[in-house]
Amino acid sequence: MGVVIPLEESKNKQASVKPLVDLTKSGMERVNQLILSKAGSDVQMIPEVANHLISSGGKRLRPMLTLATAAMFGYEGDHHIKLATSVEFMHTATLLHDDVVDESDLRRGKSTARTIWGNQASVLVGDFLLGQAFRMMVEVGSLDALDVLSTAACVIAEGEVLQLSVAKNMETTEDDYLAVIRAKTAALFAAAAEVGPIVAGTDKSTRSAMKSYGMNLGLAFQLVDDVLDYGGKAAETGKNVGDDFREGKITLPVILSYRRGTAAEREFWKESIEGGQNDDARLEKALGLIGKYGALNDTIQRAQHYGTIARDALAPLPETPWKSALNDVIDFCIARVN
Incomplete structure (x- = not known):
């Protein structure tokens, strides 16, 4: 059921997150040590649950x-280091909560x-990790960083509720x-990218640029x-093709296919998503309709659009290995469909 999506920009075929991984290697070693330390508890189940997800192979972007x-x-x-660990704990907590809300059985394989x-x-345990995240933010002592990350926590929760409503x-x-x-997704990317320049003592325009970079990178990341979900492989994505379909999730490829479809096709989507009729045969038909109306390619084009905005946010900054690595991350996020 996999779908091959050609990208127009051939340079994306070589896109890699490795430059960022290499540049942040020593810092991430310290972050990983702090993660293990702060996930510890005398209550045995807390580190068991936390480490199950923390050790599951995410890139910790x-x-x-x-x-x-x-x-x-x-x-x-x-x-x-403490702020990066706080960001990862916020992310891990939202994954724990998401899987409960979505009734998901598989994550990252x-x-x-x-x-x-x-x-x-x-x-x-998700609540425990959020508490630990806020403790570390307080230890840093930056009201601006605390404001950015606590605001992101509120926005993420609002996004969860908004998702329930739709x-x-x-x-x-x-x-x-x-x-x-x-x-749900982009707000934490934005906050993660903004608190760095905050502790570095940069001006507001630089903070704003990095926030824009993170926000638009996050949008591109989620759209990809x-x-x-409709064109990947479980071994690479940690999901089976069609998991969103089976869970009745509304995502952009589905929205575009529904809007562009005939009355009969729209009824199919209602029965499948709203009515829970989502067996393998209906998944095959859904994949056919998504292909018929070019919904995956159009979703990729939107991801590329947000990637361009993220790149524009970096454009005025001096040329450094850090800037180059952050640009590579944009290409990497979008090139995952290859």
């Missing part, structure tokens, strides 16, 4: 953004925490959906994730 955007503006202290320990433990509703518009992913 968000904390790398915090390390990179602090270092590229000359920061030499250690506050960015592994059973979700909720399927092993139950929904209650997943929610409560769940399994085929009348959801593209603007509605973009509002959801801007809050939407494409991968």
Whole structure:
């Protein structure tokens, strides 16, 4: 059922996150040590649940953004380590909560925490990680950084509730959906990229530029994730093709296919998404309709659009290895569909 999506920009075929990984290697080693330390607890189930997800193989892109955007503006202290760890804990907490809300059984190719320990433990351990994140923010002592990250936490929660309000509703518009992913996904990318320059003591215009970079990178990242659900491989994405379809999730490829379809095709989408009729045969038909109306390619084009805005945010900055690596991340995020 995989779908091959050709990208117009051949340079994306060589896109890699490795330059960012290499530049942040020493910092991420310290972040990883702090993650293990702060995920510890005398309550045995807390580190068990936390480490199950923390060790599941994610690239930890968000904390790398915090390390990179602090270092590229000359920061030499250690506050960015605690802020990067806070960002990762916020992300991990939202994943634990998401899997409960979405009733997901698989994440990054592994059973979700909720399927092993139950929904209650997943929610409560997520709350523990959020608490630890805020403790580290306070230890840093930057009110601006605390404001940015705490605001992001509120926005993410709002996005979760907004997603519930549009769940399994085929009348959801593209603007509605973009509002959801801007809050649920892009807000944390934006915050991760902004707190780096905050601790580096940059001016407001630089902070704003990095926030724009993170926000638009996050939008591109999520839109490509939407494409991968209908055209990726479980081994690479940690999801089976069609997981969003089976869970009745409204994503942009579905919205575009529904809007462009005939009356009969729109009824199919309503029965599938709203009515829960989502067996393998209907998934095959859904993939056919998504292909018929070019919904995956159009979703990729929108991701490329936000990637261009992210690149424009970096454009005025001096040419450094950090800037080059952050540009590479944009290409990497979009090139995942190859």
